Every structure is written in structure tokens, then in C-alpha cells.
Amino acid sequence: MKIVTFNINGIKARLDALTAYLQGAGADADVICLQEIKSVDEAFPREYFEAMGYRVETHGQKSFNGVAILSKLPLTDVRRGLAGGDGDDHARWIEAVVMGAQAVRVCGLYLPNGNPVEFDGNAPVQTGKYGYKLGWMARMQARVAEVLALEEAAVFCGDYNIIPQDIDCAKPEAWAKDALALPPSRAAYRQMLNLGLTEGLRAQNPNPGLYTYWDFQAGAWERNNGIRIDHHLLTPQAADLLTASGVDKSERGRERPSDHVPVWITLAA
DNA sequence: ATGTCAGCCGGAGGCTGA
Numbered sequence: 217m218k219i220v221t222f223n224i225n226g227i228k229a230r231l232d233a234l235t236a237y238l239q240g241a242g243a244d245a246d247v248i249c250l251q252e253i254k255s256v257d258e259a260f261p262r263e264y265f266e267a268m269g270y271r272v273e274t275h276g277q278k279s280f281n282g283v284a285i286l287s288k289l290p291l292t293d294v295r296r297g298l299a300g301g302d303g304d305d306h307a308r309w310i311e312a313v314v315m316g317a318q319a320v321r322v323c324g325l326y327l328p329n330g331n332p333v334e335f336d337g338n339a340p341v342q343t344g345k346y347g348y349k350l351g352w353m354a355r356m357q358a359r360v361a362e363v364l365a366l367e368e369a370a371v372f373c374g375d376y377n378i379i380p381q382d383i384d385c386a387k388p389e390a391w392a393k394d395a396l397a398l399p400p401s402r403a404a405y406r407q408m409l410n411l412g413l414t415e416g417l418r419a420q421n422p423n424p425g426l427y428t429y430w431d432f433q434a435g436a437w438e439r440n441n442g443i444r445i446d447h448h449l450l451t452p453q454a455a456d457l458l459t460a461s462g463v464d465k466s467e468r469g470r471e472r473p474s475d476h477v478p479v480w481i482t483l484a485a
Numbered sequence: 486a487t488g489t490c491a492g493c494c495g496g497a498g499g500c501t502g503a
Contacts, residue, residue: 225490252503278492278493279493279501279502280502281502329502331502390486431489431503432489432490432503434486434488434489436489474490475489475490
């Protein structure tokens with residue numbers, strides 16, 4: 217089972233690039249988790265993807281955010297949103313059990329960016345957008361703990377908006393005070409890993425210079441000024457099935473590309 | 486910090502979010 221995460225930055229603007237990917241490097245993907253569809257469910261081109269052979273589940277909203285799952289395999293137990301949050305109306309979480317040779321729970325997520333961060337001296341103030349990010353991560357951790365307790369093969373993949381370590385970006389000094397790399401952000405990410413999850417790509421490739429996002433601005437792509445923020449986190453039962461992983465970097469060079477590229481893992485399931 | 490992009494409202498271009 218090949219599972220892709222891809223922040224497409226707008227389904228309407230990315231229909232051509234996504235179609236080309238699904239007919240090219242992504243043709244053998246069984247499951248594609250999409251982030252930032254920036255569309256309400258009714259406006260998502262469901263029939264278009266169904267005609268290409270995918271089941272389609274969306275959790276969208278107007279203008280911003282929004283996540284979806286495309287799957288060649290049947291889906292069950294589809295869930296939308298995280299518990300808690302008290303009125304949080306951001307569409308950032310969708311999950312389903314993918315019925316392959318072995319069932320795999322796939323959770324697609326779009327973790328809040330968290331910028332801009334306010335500082336009290338050198339300390340980031342954990343209110344506003346940054347507070348929302350950290351609060352959302354705590355809610356996600358609660359769901360991760362629930363899923364771990366099921367002791368099943370499960371994958372949490374998406375745009376985490378977390379640069380896990382300095383080796384995951386070209387210019388660490390430029391990100392030191394950014395919500396994507398601040399110590400509380402990295403600590404919250406590590407806390408989830410420490411519950412017993414394995415990062416799919418890193419488990420197989422320890423090298424620096426592996427990026428999944430290049431800013432549209434300041435020639436970031438041309439200068440390879442990238443960051444690695446799109447991740448697959450695997451439960452032990454899923455990690456035991458991990459056979460391969462990779463980044464489809466060349467998608468960033470397309471006409472009208474997203475600022476993110478697809479990241480994939482394959483499981484013996 | 487910014488050599489950018491997407492979507493909204495509204496019918497241009499300024500605003501938001503990233």
C-alpha cells in the first residue's frame with residue numbers, strides 16, 4: 217500500500233498539476249491525503265477523481281484549510297475533525313481505515329502554521345496563532361494516544377508545519393524564531409513521536425538536505441532553500457510493514473506547482 | 486525579509502493566510 221501526503225495549496229488552482237502527478241509518479245499510489253484544498257465539500261471535483269478510479273472523502277471549508285483523501289481502495293470508519301477545541305471551525309483533520317490486503321488507518325492532517333509568534337524577550341508567547349498551533353497539537357496527541365491504544369497499523373500523514381531538526385532546513389538561522397522550528401513546536405512534535413511513532417522517511421534516510429517545501433518567494437526553489445515539514449508518522453504495527461519512502465521533488469518544477477511536493481511511503485499491506 | 490501565490494469580495498485591487 218502506497219500512501220502519499222501532498223499539500224496542494226488549492227484544488228482549483230492545482231487540478232492540472234495534481235492530475236499530471238496522478239498519471240505520472242503518483243500513478244501507483246493507493247491513498248493520497250491532500251491538504252489545503254481551500255474548497256467547500258460541494259465544490260470539490262469529486263466526480264472528476266471518481267472517474268479516475270478513486271474513492272473521495274473531503275473535509276473542506278470556504279477559502280482556507282481543508283483536507284481530503286483519495287483512495288483506490290475501499291474506505292471505512294471515516295472521521296472528520298479532532299475532539300476538543302471548543303468552537304474550532306478549521307477543517308484540518310480527516311481519517312479513514314483503508315481496506316487493503318491488511319487494513320490501515322490513515323489520518324490526513326493539516327497542522328496550523330502558528331505564525332506570527334509574539335515574544336516576551338526571548339520566550340515565545342503561547343497565545344494567538346501560536347497558542348492555537350500548540351493547542352491543536354495537544355488535541356492531536358490525544359487522538360494519537362487513542363489510536364495507539366487500538367494496537368493497529370495506522371499512519372498520521374500531512375503538512376505538520378514542523379521542521380523537526382536543523383538538518384531539515386537549508387538555513388536553520390532563518391527559522392530559529394519561526395513557529396515551524398521554535399523549541400515548543402519541536403518539543404510537541406517529539407512528544408508525539410515519543411508515544412511510540414516512527415517517522416517514515418527519516419527511518420529510511422538519515423541524510424540532511426531532504427526537503428518537501430520551497431517558498432514561492434525569493435527564488436527559494438531555484439536556490440534549493442527548502443524545508444522538510446510534510447511527514448508520515450507510523451504506529452509500531454505500521455512501522456513493521458514499512459518497505460520504502462521518498463519525496464517526489466520534481467513535482468515542484470511543474471507549471472503552476474504547489475509550494476509543497478508529494479511525500480510517500482509504502483507498506484507491505 | 487521577501488524577487489509569490491490563492492481565494493475572497495465584487496467587479497479592481499486590497500485584504501488575508503501562508
